[in-house]
Amino acid sequence: MRLTIVRVMIGGLVSVLIILQLVHLSMISWLENKATSISNGRRSAGSGSLPGKHNHSSRDRTRSQHLEAKLDTTGSYKIYHSYMKSAALVKSKSQELPNSDVTLITQCSVNNLYHLVDLVVRWKGPLSVAVFSFGPDTSTFNNVLFTLRECFPAVKENVTFHLVQPITEITETLSSAKALSFTKLSCDTILNDIKDQSLESPQQKNYAHQVPYPSNVLRNVARSGALSRFIFVVDIDMVPSANLRTEFLHLSRSSIILQEETEYSKRTAFVVPAFEMRDDQHVPLNKERLLYDMSHYGHIRPFYIEDCSYCQNHTDYHRWENTKGTAGAVNIAYTVEWKPLWEPFFIGHRDVPLYDERFKQYGYNRISQVCEMNVAGYNFAVLDNAFLIHKGFKEKSSYHAHKLNENRKNKELFLHFQEELKVKYPDSSKRCQT
Template identity: 40%
Template sequence: MAMFAMFQRSRLGKFIIFLVFLVIVLQVFHMSLLTRLEAKEALNRHKGPVDRQLKVNTLPEIVDDMEEKVRNSHRLDYSGTYHVIANLLTAESHDPGQNRDDLAIVTQCSSNHLHHLSHLSQVWDGPISVTVFTFDNNIETALNHIVKLYLCREKIRKTTSFHLVYPLDRAPRSLSESWKAVNSCEEDMSVDREKAPNYAIEGIEYPQNLLRNLAIKNSATSLVFMVDIDMVPSENLHGDFLYLWRTALKARGNETKDTVFVVPVFEVKEGVTVPDTKPNLIGALDRAEVRPFYIDPCSPCQTFTNYPKWVSLTHSKGMQVAYYINWKYSWEPFYIAAKGMPLYDERFKQYGYNRISQVCELHVSGYQFAVLNNAFLAHRGFKRRGDFHATKNQELTKNKILFTKFKDELKVKYPNSTGTCL
């Protein structure tokens, strides 16, 4: 009987232990459910109905972090004129502690042109670093568009990092809660936005070189590709160039240290599909649907790339350096370069000489220009001489005077150089 009683107590003890364990498990499960419910309620306080693409507890964390950076950042540019916020929102792949052997597109725009990122991110397989310019309470529009692109476009979320700049004398007067609302991922962000070009913001000089430098400095890659945000790179440009770089160019060391790799640029007639490969591009050229970029407003700005020679190259699948070009006055090619090249002079604002001055310094400092055989950029729409903003000529004259001073400064900066900007 004693042994039977002991056996019964043993079974009872095990049963009690099982019940205690079960209660603990149920409590943990209950707490988990409450946490999920609180997160969902917090999300709903920040927004209305949201597309299924958005992750449940992502939006509150993102907008709170962005708001904190906007309210508490106090960094200025070198002139003390602009407020700069680096890494306002970073890509999931961004690693600031690692200078990756990768190639990033670096670009800039105002909030009116942010929608171009949707297409750019779809055709570009690498990282993107973009600086956004804003002013007054336009900052709420800019922040809302950034959040929407980040949350609603998976490719942008994975690859794109955003930076923000605004002039101190046009700082946002307030920051309401309305910018945090992301009601739908289906809203067309491009509607009526192109009617406000970057250079036509009343009373504000658009500091494109400051924006470019901020995007370059905060790219977490060793190679950068400076483009306009409304340009489209050719198919597989990212992967093909990296293969060339890692298998051929990088091994040559100092031979390519001071080389930039020129990517020819074309503009595509309105309503025509943007070519994605060189054979498609040449076909469109033959049909007069495509032409060299900027050929009407400023032929010398791009023509020295030697488009006839580039088009006539023997077709090959791989990417190679096709030929080299000596820099000539007014030439402002788009190119890929290793970080460390001379940055853009931030005194140049608005229209004129902002890119020519930087390419001129590349030339004077000893860089060579190598044209790639199969890579190209395409701009949607023809650039026409009469389509520019009203103050273009005044800005061009002002920046031409600054460029004269800039050339004299280069003689002091590079006293042993035989290169000139004439």
């Protein structure tokens, strides 16, 4: 009897949530239609291009023509999927079917987009990027994306952008079906302008206090744009080893257990050891150079070694450093067991569990996903010659003052999350208790 009552209550709550989401979407539609009317009125009154810039009034063909906002699972953010599609995606004839490639997944706020060029140069393949933006000047955001695509052909060819905004944001130009104007900024200064935040409000940065930064929402949104069989989720300020994508693809095609959609290939995370490097240093191309720089100069060290060593140590850096691989190739070096609070970066099947979108700001956002993967029965295999480099040392003094409070709040949520996994995976004997 009690079980029946509980089920009825849960069903009622789900119904209420659905109704609230529909109301949210209706409000978004009404507000944006209103904003579009105002915007059209302004344009009819006459609004010229920025001085000294080139205005492009023709519609960007890779821009979605009818953008519709969707809500995240918490109902706090609105999402514009495929806000600007890569040229390769537009040309693809099999957009509905996953292919054998690996898509690099990342997310950031507008002022961190200058990191994107380094990623594109190294990856040389499909990228899906979710950008968090808020503030009154949506046209600035459009101009930044347009300029990056025009100044860096590889960005236009390989990167698909998605946009995430707070539910309270009224976006003037997104719902307009008419041709949009884009202003091309200076190719010579665009990266420095983004870095210096001269194009955005000072509050437009990751983990801004005014609006909670929805890292897991952004990761899921970016993942939705991946059509490949494998995905590789990294932070925007990280750079992979040279040729990692092509070397992994060779492994997936030559290995019998990875050639097809086997249970092993679907349930294995291919861990890529992560390191951090002092600012303004050259990112090493291969493992040999990385080990040399680490031992001789000391400007490279394991990722999070100062702030959260247990978050990465389970990867077993000592064993990885002493593993001899084949030059110009990546292979599985060894496997490791999951351990509490581990948050490795990995290449995985596109069906790996999504990120829990309740986790925002700092703390437990990636840990929670790996925790669920353990309960779901995933294996963790470390690749021998692959690595990631984070640009800049992670130091405790570099975080904002509210980080500890955010960690405590997310830890409480994580305790509830652990209990929920017992219900979600009732037949699993694995747990991820802290």
